[in-house]
Amino acid sequence: MNSLWIMLTGALVAASCGFLGCFLILRRMAMLGDAISHAILPGIVIAFLFSGSRETLPMLIGAAVVGLLTVFFVQLLHQSGVKSDAAIGVTFTALFSVGVVLVSLYAQQVDLDLDCVLYGEIAYVPWDTWEWGGMDMGPRAVWAVGGVFLISLLVVGLFFKQFKLCSFDPAMAAAVGIPVLLFHYLLMTLVSLTTVASFESVGAILVVAMLVVPGATAYLLTDRLHVMLFISMGIGVLCSVFGYMLASWLDSSIAGAMTAVSGVLFLLAFLFSPRHGVVAKAIAQRRVRVQNRQTKPASH
Amino acid sequence: MNLWLALQDPNTQWVLAGCILLGISSGVLGCFAFLRGRSLMGDALAHAALPGVCLVYLLTGSKSIGLFLIGAGAAGLLATYCITSISRHSRIKEDTALALTLSVFFGIGIVLLTYIQHSASGNQSGLDKFLFGQAASLVSSDVTTMMIVSGALILLTILLFKEFTLLSFDAGFGRGLGFPMGFLDALLMLMLLMTVVIGLQAVGVVLVAAMLIAPAVTARYWTDKLSVMAVLSGLFGAFSGALGTLLSTQLENLPTGPTIVLAATCFFVISLLVSPRRGVLVRLIRFLRLRSKVLHEDVMQALYERMEEPHHLQAGSLTFGIEEHELAEKSGKSTAAVRKALRGLRRQGYVRAVDEASGHRRWTFTPEGLKKAHGLVLNQRLWDVYHMNEDRYASQHIDVNREELASQLSDETLAQMLEQLHAYNLTPKLNQHVPAASQLHPTNRGGLSV
Missing domain, CATH: 1.10.10 (Arc Repressor Mutant, subunit A)
Incomplete structure (x- = not known):
């Protein structure tokens, strides 16, 4: 039962991250996802210090606020003439440092382990259950991640057309009257929420892997956005199942193993994708070369 | 602890020296990374170093810094190769490739790290210090290694300064001149990698990127010359290293690495606000x-x-x-x-x-104001005439970004334009000396005193 809960949590994390990650990849903001996932650390710690407990809601709020602040700072620095990659680098390292310093200074009050923040402890998920009305409702993490996943499904589902247009052609979207900036911040809010809901399970850094890798893999396999979204969620589930198996075989971190599996899946897609894979391209090139060789003498 | 007492402590001296050296070398090399648009590469290299370090430990069982450096370097090279080949051979963009490689390498590193910890071969403690760094644990042998590596890096940068400048600003031109730009690019990457690796122990995997980025961006605010920028950036790096180390000795539980990064960020924010030109x-x-x-x-x-x-x-x-x-x-x-x-x-x-x-x-x-306003209006209307007949005056080489038009014109053209103004009935009619329109004749240059 426990392993089932762990796999379910992992699958939910990977699917919800992969789902939003598709949009990040299409908008070339993968590193912004990385930045947000690092930068929410101070938000989590401050929410912790204020609420004094590990309640999910204050953490979600704190993280969402800091996540939006990160995006805002990056944009502000970019507008004042700093290159965007440097702006991302300066912002997230600064915020992450603030978080680490806060954790270290209030180590007694804050029941947060830095290792746990970095690579999560999905193995303890089944024991941290949520009781409601005296009933055991199952692991809290499942509810948190599942809830956030539902929210992002709902928001993206409602505004799918707008998100799609903003991802592929922001100028056109602005021209037809879609508030591009609003959707940008909406997406970033969803990313922050998902990140913080997932971070307990997989840790701040591996969230990035879940955000980027399934989406990138799906991007190599299809040319249609909604297919890409489904594939990335499916890959997330695969990562979770195989990652859990790998981790129990090696007796290592489950989150790390999930990332490693996602890396392997990406490598497979990179090599063998029917249209964009390296092998398919090589075969196509060879065919063209052979054709050329056959047609050339004929033309002379 | 008193600041002076802290400075007397040989341990603190080693840590201080290490952090300052790190600041200098990462500041100088960060400039080139910044200008090449590779600021986040340092981040990827640092994360990728983790599996390298773990593998070296798994294979050799020793915890020598030198071996770790080699392992981290090899993993970093592999990561660089992955990033470039993913973005070259597929439709995935460079930023996604960067984030992807970074996180997958780090994930593998975490798997190896936890595998080592759980297999409990005893002497594994200290490996996870690479995650956040532990500057306080720097000892003289580490600092000696850092000194040699960063000395070599700085020397190499000085020797190849001209080539790296060319690489940063116009690689195509450099190739035309016959410089091996690909080799230089790879060399710069390797040097970045070495900086990251020596920084790992002091500030850790997650934050070492900041040491490459923040001083360089800060220095960029104060100068437009690369040589000055490199020196300034090194200085900023050194100052943040020193400040961070000293601050963290003053407060209990204050970790050194993040404090250094925060010091560097403070320099950046101050420069962002008050730098004299930008x-x-x-x-x-x-x-x-x-x-x-x-x-x-x-x-x-x-x-x-x-x-x-x-x-x-x-x-x-x-x-x-x-x-x-x-x-x-x-x-x-x-x-x-x-x-x-x-x-x-x-x-x-x-x-x-x-x-x-x-x-x-x-x-x-006032009389003075009238003269000034007359000049303004005349200038405005001359511009109007110029824009209405741009094709006619195209041969005049007018700089449209300059405020004044009359001073850019030859006497002949000015007379021509004034005549046109008069024809449109646009000649400014109020003048200090001739307040009525009827008295104004186009040939007296519209009352313009140039």
């Missing part, structure tokens, strides 16, 4: 000044053009003046803005108020 404050002041100047000029033009209108002119507008709301209407600005501008102009002695006592305040020019 600082936010300076630009704000410049912007406000420009806005007020434009407002003043607009109001002066509005006043002039209102006075110039025939019915006003006949009513003796120069003596009786124009009301504020009329100026607001003419210039399209709010009455409050117009009033503010008029007050400013009165301070400068360009306008004066008439009939102030009767409640209907009206404004007119």
